[in-house]
Amino acid sequence: MTGSPIIRLKNVVKQYDAVTAVSAVSLDVRRGEILVLLGSSGCGKTTLLRLIAGLERPNEGEVWLNDHLVAGREAWVPPEQRQIGMVFQDYALFPHLTVNQNIGFALTGLRPKQQQPRIQAMLDLVGLGGVGERFPHQLSGGQQQRVALARALAAEPTVVLLDEPFSNLDAALRKFMRDEVRRILQEAGATAVFVTHDQEEAMSIADRVAVLNQGRLLQVGTPGDLYRYPKVRHVATFLGEANMIAGEANGTTVDTALGQLVLAEPAYGTVDVMVRPEAIMLQTDGDGAAEVSERRFFGHYQLIDVRLADGSTVEARVWAQSEVAEGQRVDVSVNGDVVAFHTEAEAVNSANGELNGD
């Protein structure tokens, strides 16, 4: 990607009375990418989105949109002048307007006659060609969600902001809509900031993910990077199952109950090593030093609890076809490099590390 970032947040702070919802967040969003803000509820991700939209005003820091300062100590551009599209968690469709009128609401500059082709194009894009004359309450949840998306995209905004748009849909529809929205956003060539608390959703839709916790930005990166090389313990555990194994690091390697492992980044001293379950390999032939203590079947894979020689237990993910029985002796090895976390002063690390985006 070339060019300057389309959204740039600089040390943005938002406080409500005593509560700090967003604390000194700096983040760049690149042109054309889908960036997901991921975090558990109450971590400040929606507030961050509303700050970008201009629905909230930061207490400190700056918000830049398309190289314009839109919120800062001296500057303020109200939401209606920011040229953004937003999809709300509850869709916020106007109940007294038809689908056509809802979408047309965004097309302020155009006369009704000029609006119609654009509205039709948007409805076609979201696959709802025939519902233009209906009212929101006559649509299903998934359809309402698409109308909200069409409405947000109609005025060709520079940025589309989506606040947990799928949280009101059931699991099957959610999966389908996720792919649809990704397609639609890419077809429209829009830059999107997407808020969710679902790490699977985040990783499947995002070009990059920004993980937030308690108002702080912990790490930004591609889904693969975040999953494999988390910089903070919270990111490691939030994104998926993680074995935390005690070890002694000496530079490029670390000694653990799983043997000597290769570190992705050099470290020294007593550490916790994160090993993803699928990185743990089980050899079933021969008398292993470890024993299978429990086995849970999930269809396309299974999770195996393995008791190691030192008595600790790790979790391994193996294919559904693997024949592993409880009580079986196995040999355990680790595939690839691992990440180490210092056992103490995590907070200091996370505050001082290079966590302010790239």
Place this chain on the structure above:
Amino acid sequence: MANTVITPRRAVVREQQYTAEKWRLHLPAWTALVLPTFITLAILLPIGLLAVEIFTPDVDLWQRLWATILPRVLWNTLRLVVGVGVGTFFIGTVFAWLVTAYEFPGRRWFDHMLLLPLAIPGFILGFIYVAMFEFAGPVQTALRNTFGLERGQYWFPDITTPAGLILVLTLVLYPYVYILARAAFREQAASTFEAAQVMGYSRTKTFFRLVLPMARPQIAAGTLLAMMEAMTDYGTVSFFGYPTLSERVVVIWNTEFDLGKAAQLAMLMVFVALGMIFLERMLRGRAKFYQQGGRGRRPRRQMLRGWKKWGATTACLTLLGFAFLLPISQLVAWAVSEVQNPTVGLWQETFTEYTRNSVLLSGSAAGLAIILALLIAYGVRATSVYGNRWLPRLMSRLVTLGYAMPGAVVAAGVLVFVNPIDGNVTAFAERWLGWDSPAYLLTGTITALVYAYIVRFMSVGFNSVEGSMDKITPNMEGAARTMGASSWRVLRRIHLPLVSTGMAAGTILIFVDVMKELPATLLLRPFGMDTLALWTYFLSSEAWWESAAIPALTIVVVGLIPVFILMRVGDNQVDRLPDYPAEERC
């Protein structure tokens, strides 16, 4: 964060800058509140002035009152309020449960029709009942003729007793409990109900152990509303010659012209009313909480069989018959006979004049009140969106206070405020303008009366407007703004259209309430200005039933409009609740 070290001096400057910005940001909200605050104060003024009265209590007067009428009046009020409370609770809850949980012939029809008695003011049903069931009335006459009996040879319940009065008020007020209980029962999800059934609870047992406790906030709120109406009633109790606090306030002012005494008594009622409104608010707040879990399937109705089936139908028909069908048939019969051969002989001219007066008063009060309500509701919303909590909340509470005040109390408050103004203006006009005994500026015109109506019924308008404004989520405003709409466009395209139904409903409700109003009208009307309600009241006091029937029927017919709206609103809510989870398919 290493580069954000700041000296204390800079920190102070920064603090000030941000405070200034905070103010700038909040300024629109504050300006939006100035007007609403004035309106609220104007509405509170009459009640506030009465409060001053009570802080300067006339000990002598109270001793005299206590020695004479007060104990009896208090006992009467208490008896009436408790009696009506028990009656409306019982009838309202039982019938709401019947039409929600069971299926029987005519159920759908009764479901709606049981609301009809809302359209009949208490004093109208009161005079119909007295006329029908008194010694010379059609019922007793028919009994005597059929069985050849004379006076004293048979027993017949006397309608003009406290029990009769409680019956009449219960029959017109039970819909308050019915409508709220029914809404509560409908909202309860089938899963809760089914869970109880799986655990081995019968329908009846589930009702007492689960359904009733869950609906308690709404039922209690409805019952308290009915009790409040009973306490503030003037027309019915006065027709039955049953002195209550509300009735005494009017009588003392109207016969003894002792405003101080009336005001002191009125203030006593304000305390009772405040207690009741507080209780109601508390329970209503919880009701809101309960409604949040309202999505899901509704419990399936049980088909009644055998005698129970027709028993349910008969019960509903009996209630509807006594509360609406019979009295209205009687009213129609009287009206027809009056039109065919007039007893008083004047009804055509007076009818037109009084109808015009009623429409004028109701229309101006409703129109003004709804506009003021909109201004307040908008101010309240604008402020709470900006994060200020206590001021809008306080305001929305204060502004709805008038509904708990009897018309007589509000009228007394308005008089305390308006009388000195009138006196001074008149004196000024006589002395400096040389006018010869000019009419009073406020009490001589409808100004004071309309003012009293607005104070009394503001809460009706405010609640309707606020209710429909609540449906506009902050996200809708946010969505409109992100789509480039200015705040003016948001108001015009989003707020106004969505609030307009609430405004229309509020206007109709106030219109009808004013049309039925008696005590304030009696105390504050310009000399010689009669309304349909007053005319009904006067004629029925003179036992000219046939003549009273024409204005009474007019009031009932107008009163049916909001009842029909209520029926439709109830239906829409039910339509939106799916019987089974809506299928999420594209």
